[in-house]
Amino acid sequence: MLAKKLPVIIYIHGGSFCLGDKVSSVTTMPHVFTRNGFVFVSIDYRLSPAVHFPAHVQDVASAIAWIHRSIGRYGGDPNRIFLLGHSAGAQLAALVSTDQRYLFWHGLSLKTVSGVVLLDGGALDVAASLLTDKRRPVKSPAFGSNPAVWRQASPIYHVKEGRNIPPFLIYYLPWTIQSTEQNTKLISALRRARVPFDVHVIENKNHREINEALGNDNDPEGEQIIRFFNGLSHSRP
Secondary structure, three states: OOOOOEEEEEEEOOOOOOOOOOOOOOOOHHHHHHHOOOEEEEEOOOOOOOOOOOHHHHHHHHHHHHHHHHHHHHOEEEEEEEEEEEOHHHHHHHHHOOOOHHHHOOOOOHHHEEEEEEEOOOOOOHHHHHOOOOOOOOOEOOOEOOHHHHHHOOHHHHOOOOOOOOOEEEEEOOOOHHHHHHHHHHHHHHHHOOOOEEEEEOOOOOOOHHHHHHHOOOOHHHHHHHHHHHHHOOOOO
């Protein structure tokens, strides 16, 4: 008999907005989460350079909307939807959870998302990420060359108090200045907006391993994420 009303994890893969898919990025991750009482859904989105912002985040919002409508048929609870994103997927998870327009287009709100986990996300401030050398023009295959578009694509500029932004659990690696600066900016924005968050700096894994290890038994980050989601399961209004 199918279990009913289980919390739902939506996984968003990375790949610099140009690579990756919903199958190859998850390794054994689904087993760990489903064994701990979650419905696990891995999603795809269109990739650059075939498409540009905001196509990626629009696809993520469309997937969330479909899951919200349909997950009850698979034993999931549409009122307990959590996002888990790695790298570029972390940027997409953060953006769809802070800029309400994408879910609003589907008749939903930021309350649709009960919590967000970011695994070493980048492009949280797209302009700062691209303008490593301000003396030369920058054109990104995902975000183009317009600084106004870069700002719209940056989660840090959408974090405002009173927007029903869900709690965040943030992991990042301290090995590069850019990773530290990007995540620190988002943390500061969440703090100013009084959005609940927790942060862990991971020093014993690389960018790939922090994602792949979630499929391992007794992985400390995997256990933390399960506790984080379970703690939020009944706390979102």
